[in-house]
Amino acid sequence: MSKSDEGSVPPDTREDIMEATFRALSEHGYSALRMRDIGEEMEMTRQVIHYHYDGKQDLMSSFLEYIIDQYEGSVEVDGDAPPREELEARVHQCLFGPGFEEFSHWDRMKVYHELFTHAQNDEEHRAIFNEHYGRIRGSITEVVEDGIERGVFRDTDPERAGQLITDIIHAARGRKLSLGHDDAPEQAWRSIDEFVVDSLLADAERSDAERSDLDGSDA
Amino acid sequence: MSKSDEGSVPPDTREDIMEATFRALSEHGYSALRMRDIGEEMEMTRQVIHYHYDGKQDLMSSFLEYIIDQYEGSVEVDGDAPPREELEARVHQCLFGPGFEEFSHWDRMKVYHELFTHAQNDEEHRAIFNEHYGRIRGSITEVVEDGIERGVFRDTDPERAGQLITDIIHAARGRKLSLGHDDAPEQAWRSIDEFVVDSLLADAERSDAERSDLDGSDA
Numbered sequence: 001m002s003k004s005d006e007g008s009v010p011p012d013t014r015e016d017i018m019e020a021t022f023r024a025l026s027e028h029g030y031s032a033l034r035m036r037d038i039g040e041e042m043e044m045t046r047q048v049i050h051y052h053y054d055g056k057q058d059l060m061s062s063f064l065e066y067i068i069d070q071y072e073g074s075v076e077v078d079g080d081a082p083p084r085e086e087l088e089a090r091v092h093q094c095l096f097g098p099g100f101e102e103f104s105h106w107d108r109m110k111v112y113h114e115l116f117t118h119a120q121n122d123e124e125h126r127a128i129f130n131e132h133y134g135r136i137r138g139s140i141t142e143v144v145e146d147g148i149e150r151g152v153f154r155d156t157d158p159e160r161a162g163q164l165i166t167d168i169i170h171a172a173r174g175r176k177l178s179l180g181h182d183d184a185p186e187q188a189w190r191s192i193d194e195f196v197v198d199s200l201l202a203d204a205e206r207s208d209a210e211r212s213d214l215d216g217s218d219a
Numbered sequence: 220m221s222k223s224d225e226g227s228v229p230p231d232t233r234e235d236i237m238e239a240t241f242r243a244l245s246e247h248g249y250s251a252l253r254m255r256d257i258g259e260e261m262e263m264t265r266q267v268i269h270y271h272y273d274g275k276q277d278l279m280s281s282f283l284e285y286i287i288d289q290y291e292g293s294v295e296v297d298g299d300a301p302p303r304e305e306l307e308a309r310v311h312q313c314l315f316g317p318g319f320e321e322f323s324h325w326d327r328m329k330v331y332h333e334l335f336t337h338a339q340n341d342e343e344h345r346a347i348f349n350e351h352y353g354r355i356r357g358s359i360t361e362v363v364e365d366g367i368e369r370g371v372f373r374d375t376d377p378e379r380a381g382q383l384i385t386d387i388i389h390a391a392r393g394r395k396l397s398l399g400h401d402d403a404p405e406q407a408w409r410s411i412d413e414f415v416v417d418s419l420l421a422d423a424e425r426s427d428a429e430r431s432d433l434d435g436s437d438a
Binding site: 114116120188190 | 248249250251329332333335336338339340345348349352375379380382383386387389390391393394396397398399406407409410413414415417418419
């Protein structure tokens, strides 16, 4: 077990270290980052970092949980709207979520996407991202399930629909960040609405037999 | 203009250098990569690299074009199938494309996704990825256009549909690589088929008035 587990770091100290890590990461990128770069972003002595964290790996895992908590905290939505509106509200939170402290949603997402790609090579980060991914997908899946129960959406695998929407959100953010497509998030919602929501809504009005006639999707 | 422009590197030499770069990148990752790591993967003296390339940035841009050419080369498909089958063939090529030399499709894609994320910080790589993205999206868009012209798909913006499908492919690959979801590519095609192709096919059978009644997507 690492030193940083079980809340042993006082909240204010953790916040200072995490924000310093964020600034250092934004400046240097993940692979080039050294503990001393983080120390230089702090007002406290950098011995504080070494006191609370067992090196870069431990600090980075804690940081990953920190930005994921911020992201997920931004996706809380009141759950009483009709399914399409509820879906829109949640997707918008994921795509356009608010900034925190001095950094914007997109500053956060830039670091988030860099760590996501880096998880290719890091089992611990992969495990943290997988738990997070499950929660985000779950929040979307829940709305689809509710729509099916209320007879507004057709009967389908809600988890597959939730996964598809989560993937579209992720890809649109990546396209904005890596390719500079600033309209990608807005396009993503319009595509989710035109294709996914359309398909969920439309088929509730048609019989199963008619549907499998039309699309042959079981072939 | 860099030394590597206009085909001045003999093809066999370029191939050797590119494959050495690929091996070194797979081992060290992009940010930690030094020119000498690439030299160590080559049979020829590493002076050959310095003779043909102006440093790491020039070499990496050339390498990015090399792996993109391989990827795009794998997406060539005969264009005479019905639109849904044609779409399936192209999406499958993007998701499961063949390996080259000693590396698999996924070894290639791992490096590709790392460079994609790094393009956040690199204008030259961003420009190369944008051209590539335009071609891949174009190859999907073309099939949607053809389906609309033949009356098999409903009337919609084919570029938006092409973009959505391209995004879903990209996200599924990223999920397999970063989160270890080995079934993500297979799920991606099933989702594209169930939702996007379903929506494209189904609405061709319904009137526009009925459609806007059902989904209210112009709201």
